[in-house]
Amino acid sequence: MTPTDHETDTGMDGFRRTDRLFSLCGLNCGLCGFRLQGKCDGCFQGSFCAVNCPRVPCSVRHGNLEYCFQCPEYPCRHYDGFADYDTLVLHRTQPRDMRKAKEMGIEAYLAEQRLKVGLLERLLKDYDDGTNQVFLCAAVNLLSVEDMKTIIDRADSETKDMDKAARLEHIVNELKAFADANGIRI
Ligand code: SF4
Numbered sequence: 001m002t003p004t005d006h007e008t009d010t011g012m013d014g015f016r017r018t019d020r021l022f023s024l025c026g027l028n029c030g031l032c033g034f035r036l037q038g039k040c041d042g043c044f045q046g047s048f049c050a051v052n053c054p055r056v057p058c059s060v061r062h063g064n065l066e067y068c069f070q071c072p073e074y075p076c077r078h079y080d081g082f083a084d085y086d087t088l089v090l091h092r093t094q095p096r097d098m099r100k101a102k103e104m105g106i107e108a109y110l111a112e113q114r115l116k117v118g119l120l121e122r123l124l125k126d127y128d129d130g131t132n133q134v135f136l137c138a139a140v141n142l143l144s145v146e147d148m149k150t151i152i153d154r155a156d157s158e159t160k161d162m163d164k165a166a167r168l169e170h171i172v173n174e175l176k177a178f179a180d181a182n183g184i185r186i
């Protein structure tokens with residue numbers, strides 16, 4: 001039988017993605033709690049996310065697409081309800097991020113993601129004690145690069161004499177206050 005796009009076989013022969021920052025389905029692997037916990041390193045053959053994902057074999061049948069936004073059927077039934085819940089990585093931003101990557105071009109989108117990964121690394125190194133990874137991943141995803149950089153730069157200055165626990169409390173409060181003031185739910 002010839003596979004069709006309505007089947008969900010789990011074979012992933014031919015799945016040859018190379019992007020480790022932005023997944024086939026539009027999740028930001030660089031800002032993912034599963035990645036920080038060492039459970040997954042991105043969307044590629046055999047990875048944690050890809051191994052049971054119905055979109056993987058489907059993308060192969062559609063010409064081994066790197067991103068589903070390249071498919072004329074996107075968003076297909078495999079995206080029904082997909083953005084309704086978050087896991088250790090945000091799903092609610094998936095429609096926005098897919099649209100953004102398509103509109104600005106994937107290279108420009110990935111350039112922005114690299115900046116975001118750098119900001120997340122600053123937060124994790126200088127503020128986090130290991131207990132706030134998922135919150136910080138979400139905050140970096142939801143805030144713009146410019147806003148996040150401004151908040152971290154200011155916090156660096158304001159907290160330079162504090163211990164790490166106080167620095168963490170400070171920046172979490174800053175991020176929550178900024179989010180509340182701007183109608184963002186972290
Ligand atoms: S769990 Fe999904 S979003 Fe996270 S790194 Fe793996 S493929 Fe990417």
Ligand code: SF4
Pocket residue numbers: 005054055058059062065068069071072073074075076077078
């Ligand atoms: S968008 Fe296209 S390639 Fe992606 S899962 Fe849907 S039908 Fe398959």
